[in-house]
Amino acid sequence: MGLLPTGRLRGLLLSLSCLLPLAAAPALSQGRPGGQQAKPDHYVLVHAGTLLAVPRQKPQSQMTVIVKNERIVGVARGFLTAAPDAAAGATTQIVDLSDRFVLPGLMDAHVHLAMESSFGRHRAERGDRNPPTGAERAVNAIEYSRRTLAAGFTTVRDVGSDDQSVFAVRNAINAGRMLGPRILVSGGALAATGGHADGLPLDATGDPQKRLEDGTCDGPYECRRAVRYAYKLGADVIKFTATGGFSGNTGTEPEMFPDEMEAIVSTAHILGMKVAVHAYSPVAIRQAVAAGVDSIEHGFLLDDEGIRMMKARGTWLVPTLSASYPPPIFRVPNPESVRLRNEYKAFERAYAAGVNIAFGTDAGTFTHGDNAKEFELMVRFGMPAMEAIYCATLSTAKLFGLDKEAGSIEAGKVADLVAVKASPLDDITQLRHVDFVMKSGRVAKKDGAMTEPFTYPPVALSF
Known part of the structure; x- marks a missing residue:
């Protein structure tokens, strides 16, 4: 399913599939046609102290947002330490935002x-x-x-x-x-x-x-x-x-x-x-x-x-x-x-x-x-x-035209999340101080500091 399914907006689909760590780029192998081996799934378990998953709905306490590659696959109560139904070889990262208020990007x-x-x-x-x-x-x-x-x-x-x-x-x-x-x-x-x-x-x-x-x-x-x-x-x-x-x-x-x-x-x-x-x-x-x-x-x-x-x-x-x-x-x-x-x-x-x-x-x-x-x-x-x-x-x-793909923290949607230190529902100025950002399942900002720029995987030359 594409993030932007109609018109010229299809081009932004690339923003979901390309923003992966360099280490996760496909390795060459004899195991598949064309020599490519399927890259393992990467899970991120985001522990949210307070989660506003769907704006206009009530926030919930002590929740885990389960992210698989670039998409959200579920939201669970409590703080999970393992991704449910993860296949063998999958990698898992835990992001501790247990003292933060988490909301959609x-x-x-x-x-x-x-x-x-x-x-x-x-x-x-x-x-x-x-x-x-x-x-x-x-x-x-x-x-x-x-x-x-x-x-x-x-x-x-x-x-x-x-x-x-x-x-x-x-x-x-x-x-x-x-x-x-x-x-x-x-x-x-x-x-x-x-x-x-x-x-x-x-x-x-x-x-x-x-x-x-x-x-x-x-x-x-x-x-x-x-x-x-x-x-x-x-x-x-x-x-x-x-x-x-x-x-x-x-x-x-x-x-x-x-x-x-x-x-x-x-x-x-x-x-x-x-x-x-x-x-x-x-x-x-x-x-x-x-x-x-x-x-x-x-x-x-x-x-x-x-x-x-x-x-x-x-x-x-x-x-x-x-x-x-x-x-x-x-x-x-x-x-x-x-x-x-x-x-x-x-x-x-x-x-x-x-x-x-x-x-x-x-x-x-x-x-x-x-x-x-x-x-x-x-x-x-x-x-x-x-x-x-x-x-x-x-x-x-x-x-x-993105509401089926983004705008809330729900299964199937792209994993865009942000976090602040206190509830913006009580103090809207908190949104001036976002200290965590995830875009398309990739952590872009953590503890108030931006991560390194994304690097495009190198192209294997044929000559």
Whole structure:
């Protein structure tokens, strides 16, 4: 069974099968066709002092999570010292978290792994006024993805990278060549000419190839082509900007026509990709929901009609409260900023109305690795701690199409676990201090320290 069974997301299956210790690589033998000997199963018995296996359900004390290779095969009461039904030759590792609170790996539906606000400031302080190169963005994405995993986020969705750097990092992680979270990637956001994510200089605005590479599109035909181009690059998800935002001066009113939005959504869905839309204004949100988008990103000016439509259609809200609290790091003059910073009531009303809410932070507009501050804001603005954890696990897994494979600690699911020293149900700030991380059955962080980067097994040359 694949982690991501439909569409382009199948590529992330590699993240389940490749992240194995180098010593566990298949040995050569005469015992099987092709000379390969089956590698023995590896079990990890995680002793959890308190286990929140399924968010929204009651935590249990003194439990063992039984992990076989990259998947959970069971949860048992008490602290087991041997794996049930283990075949001869299987290896077993015990991880003692008997004084920890264990919960599923966290998910973030809105990050920007190739950027961080501090990086631009540091460049300016050095007197470097040139834009970062693709190579620099790739190096950044490696560092930021590692920080993100260290913070307990085992799966993230990157919804805005200006080049192919995050594609490369995703592929390296999936191949087991480096340490990082499972990443769903959109590539650059699609935008109308002159819109929020239009990055083209004036002299390139009419160049068809540069428009395609930038994701700038006008009219249904060009927008369909932009989606297909992103698909060809290897995108897992499509993101487009329907309005401006904090980091620009294009305002908050619609920047695309409904037929352009519909073209983007229908093309992406045919290709098996979900669609996220950056949208602030009530009109743009309603148009995007009517077009069939899967998630509204930000949604700071969401109104009652938009809430009604989202609930009726099952559209997710990714609130990104962290992007506007404290005031945004982007100091671009924008008369909407002050009003938008006070629009947490949209989040409160959406939650009260029963709109699907996923966990998303907009990390990159602030420091990567500080994603957990979103929990504190969600709780501050009326969401119980258990519900906030549910949003960052099962709810976001449902948005990703992963809820059958991840998001809870249950038999058959991928073994993504994190641990903290005390219950986040009593003190949500505990989630800022994750000191144990397991991704795909592999311990990535223990006792507060990251393990060595994963090493891809060497290839046997035939010459």
